[in-house]
Amino acid sequence: MLLRVLHIGKSETRGHDFILNAKFAEIDAANYDGLLLPGGRVPEYLAHDPLVVALVIKFFSSGKALASICHRQLILAAAGVAKGRKCTAFPPVKPALVASGAHWVELDTMAAIVVDGNLIAAATYEGNPKFIQHFVKALGGNKDSNIEFLRSHLLIFKGIRTTPSRRLD
Numbered sequence: 001m002l003l004r005v006l007h008i009g010k011s012e013t014r015g016h017d018f019i020l021n022a023k024f025a026e027i028d029a030a031n032y033d034g035l036l037l038p039g040g041r042v043p044e045y046l047a048h049d050p051l052v053v054a055l056v057i058k059f060f061s062s063g064k065a066l067a068s069i070c071h072r073q074l075i076l077a078a079a080g081v082a083k084g085r086k087c088t089a090f091p092p093v094k095p096a097l098v099a100s101g102a103h104w105v106e107l108d109t110m111a112a113i114v115v116d117g118n119l120i121a122a123a124t125y126e127g128n129p130k131f132i133q134h135f136v137k138a139l140g141g142n143k144d145s146n147i148e149f150l151r152s153h154l155l156i157f158k159g160i161r162t163t164p165s166r167r168l169d
Contacts (some may be wrong), residue, residue, distance in 0.1 A: 024051040033139050039070030039090075039125055044131035046077035056081060060118065065138035067120040069131055075099055076119070088123050102114040 035056065046052045049143070052075060060066050060081040068076055073089035074096055076082040084099030091107065100106050105114045111127040115134055122131040
Protein backbone atom coordinates (compact mmCIF):
# COMPACT_ATOMS: atom_id res chain seq x y z
CA MET A 1 0.00 0.00 0.00
CA LEU A 2 1.27 3.47 -0.85
CA LEU A 3 0.70 6.60 1.20
CA ARG A 4 0.95 9.90 -0.61
CA VAL A 5 1.63 12.98 1.49
CA LEU A 6 0.86 16.44 0.20
CA HIS A 7 2.69 19.60 1.21
CA ILE A 8 -0.06 21.90 2.37
CA GLY A 9 0.44 25.62 2.60
CA LYS A 10 -1.07 28.24 0.37
CA SER A 11 -1.59 25.45 -2.14
CA GLU A 12 -1.52 21.67 -2.04
CA THR A 13 1.32 20.09 -3.95
CA ARG A 14 2.57 16.55 -4.15
CA GLY A 15 4.84 15.69 -1.26
CA HIS A 16 6.34 12.30 -0.45
CA ASP A 17 5.27 8.72 -1.14
CA PHE A 18 5.64 6.17 1.64
CA ILE A 19 5.07 2.43 1.45
CA LEU A 20 2.81 1.45 4.34
CA ASN A 21 3.84 -1.68 6.19
CA ALA A 22 0.91 -2.04 8.60
CA LYS A 23 -2.82 -1.51 8.86
CA PHE A 24 -4.61 0.02 11.83
CA ALA A 25 -6.16 -3.35 12.72
CA GLU A 26 -2.71 -4.99 12.83
CA ILE A 27 -1.11 -2.56 15.29
CA ASP A 28 -0.55 -3.85 18.81
CA ALA A 29 0.17 -0.89 21.10
CA ALA A 30 2.16 -3.20 23.38
CA ASN A 31 4.84 -3.44 20.67
CA TYR A 32 5.46 0.32 20.50
CA ASP A 33 6.84 2.97 22.83
CA GLY A 34 4.64 5.84 21.66
CA LEU A 35 2.32 7.20 19.01
CA LEU A 36 2.88 10.37 16.99
CA LEU A 37 -0.09 11.75 15.07
CA PRO A 38 1.39 14.10 12.44
CA GLY A 39 -0.45 17.17 11.21
CA GLY A 40 -2.64 17.37 8.19
CA ARG A 41 -6.25 17.59 7.18
CA VAL A 42 -7.32 13.95 7.19
CA PRO A 43 -8.24 13.72 10.91
CA GLU A 44 -11.80 14.72 10.07
CA TYR A 45 -12.05 11.23 8.57
CA LEU A 46 -9.75 9.30 10.91
CA ALA A 47 -11.63 10.57 13.98
CA HIS A 48 -14.61 8.55 12.71
CA ASP A 49 -12.62 5.34 12.19
CA PRO A 50 -13.24 3.05 15.18
CA LEU A 51 -9.91 1.27 14.64
CA VAL A 52 -7.97 4.55 14.83
CA VAL A 53 -9.91 5.75 17.88
CA ALA A 54 -9.35 2.40 19.65
CA LEU A 55 -5.64 2.53 18.86
CA VAL A 56 -5.29 6.04 20.32
CA ILE A 57 -7.15 4.94 23.45
CA LYS A 58 -4.83 1.93 23.87
CA PHE A 59 -1.68 4.04 23.62
CA PHE A 60 -3.03 6.71 25.94
CA SER A 61 -4.44 4.37 28.58
CA SER A 62 -1.17 2.42 28.71
CA GLY A 63 0.66 5.64 29.63
CA LYS A 64 2.74 5.65 26.46
CA ALA A 65 3.80 8.89 24.79
CA LEU A 66 1.02 10.30 22.63
CA ALA A 67 1.99 13.30 20.49
CA SER A 68 -0.43 15.14 18.24
CA ILE A 69 -0.10 18.26 16.12
CA CYS A 70 -2.39 20.67 14.27
CA HIS A 71 -5.79 19.14 13.36
CA ARG A 72 -4.89 15.67 14.68
CA GLN A 73 -6.27 16.67 18.08
CA LEU A 74 -9.69 15.99 16.53
CA ILE A 75 -8.75 12.34 16.93
CA LEU A 76 -7.83 12.92 20.58
CA ALA A 77 -11.24 14.53 21.11
CA ALA A 78 -13.04 11.63 19.40
CA ALA A 79 -11.14 9.12 21.54
CA GLY A 80 -11.92 11.04 24.73
CA VAL A 81 -8.27 11.10 25.78
CA ALA A 82 -8.02 14.89 26.04
CA LYS A 83 -10.69 15.00 28.76
CA GLY A 84 -9.32 16.78 31.83
CA ARG A 85 -5.97 17.44 30.11
CA LYS A 86 -4.35 20.69 29.05
CA CYS A 87 -4.27 20.80 25.28
CA THR A 88 -3.81 23.09 22.30
CA ALA A 89 -4.18 22.70 18.54
CA PHE A 90 -4.73 24.70 15.39
CA PRO A 91 -7.37 27.25 16.57
CA PRO A 92 -10.39 25.89 14.60
CA VAL A 93 -10.01 22.60 16.56
CA LYS A 94 -10.67 24.39 19.88
CA PRO A 95 -14.47 23.76 19.94
CA ALA A 96 -14.05 19.99 19.50
CA LEU A 97 -11.38 19.79 22.21
CA VAL A 98 -13.38 21.89 24.67
CA ALA A 99 -16.53 19.84 23.95
CA SER A 100 -14.54 16.67 24.69
CA GLY A 101 -13.57 18.03 28.12
CA ALA A 102 -10.05 19.26 27.36
CA HIS A 103 -8.67 22.31 29.13
CA TRP A 104 -7.84 24.60 26.20
CA VAL A 105 -4.52 26.43 26.42
CA GLU A 106 -4.64 29.71 24.50
CA LEU A 107 -1.83 30.10 21.98
CA ASP A 108 0.91 32.71 22.35
CA THR A 109 2.29 31.70 18.95
CA MET A 110 1.58 29.08 16.32
CA ALA A 111 4.71 27.30 17.59
CA ALA A 112 3.02 26.59 20.94
CA ILE A 113 3.56 23.19 22.59
CA VAL A 114 1.55 21.89 25.55
CA VAL A 115 2.63 18.85 27.55
CA ASP A 116 0.30 17.25 30.10
CA GLY A 117 1.58 13.91 31.34
CA ASN A 118 1.99 11.55 28.40
CA LEU A 119 0.03 13.88 26.08
CA ILE A 120 2.05 16.24 23.87
CA ALA A 121 0.10 18.70 21.71
CA ALA A 122 1.34 21.28 19.22
CA ALA A 123 -0.54 23.94 17.29
CA THR A 124 1.24 23.87 13.91
CA TYR A 125 4.36 22.76 12.07
CA GLU A 126 6.03 25.93 13.34
CA GLY A 127 6.51 24.09 16.63
CA ASN A 128 7.98 20.94 15.06
CA PRO A 129 11.47 21.20 16.62
CA LYS A 130 10.17 21.50 20.20
CA PHE A 131 7.31 19.08 19.48
CA ILE A 132 9.76 16.39 18.36
CA GLN A 133 12.12 17.17 21.26
CA HIS A 134 9.30 16.59 23.76
CA PHE A 135 8.29 13.37 22.01
CA VAL A 136 11.88 12.08 22.04
CA LYS A 137 12.13 12.91 25.74
CA ALA A 138 8.85 11.07 26.41
CA LEU A 139 10.31 8.03 24.65
CA GLY A 140 13.28 8.08 27.03
CA GLY A 141 15.64 10.23 24.99
CA ASN A 142 17.31 13.49 25.85
CA LYS A 143 15.08 16.55 25.31
CA ASP A 144 18.22 18.49 24.43
CA SER A 145 19.10 16.12 21.58
CA ASN A 146 20.15 18.06 18.50
CA ILE A 147 17.26 18.35 16.05
CA GLU A 148 17.71 20.38 12.90
CA PHE A 149 14.73 21.84 11.10
CA LEU A 150 15.14 22.04 7.34
CA ARG A 151 12.90 23.45 4.60
CA SER A 152 9.93 23.78 7.00
CA HIS A 153 8.99 20.09 6.77
CA LEU A 154 12.07 17.92 7.19
CA LEU A 155 13.61 17.01 10.53
CA ILE A 156 17.06 15.54 11.03
CA PHE A 157 17.83 13.88 14.35
CA LYS A 158 21.33 13.73 15.79
CA GLY A 159 22.57 12.29 19.05
CA ILE A 160 19.27 10.89 20.25
CA ARG A 161 19.85 8.25 22.88
CA THR A 162 16.91 5.98 23.53
CA THR A 163 16.59 2.45 24.78
CA PRO A 164 14.10 0.89 22.40
CA SER A 165 12.59 -2.42 23.36
CA ARG A 166 13.05 -3.70 19.81
CA ARG A 167 14.64 -2.81 16.49
CA LEU A 168 12.55 -0.64 14.22
CA ASP A 169 13.72 -1.82 10.79
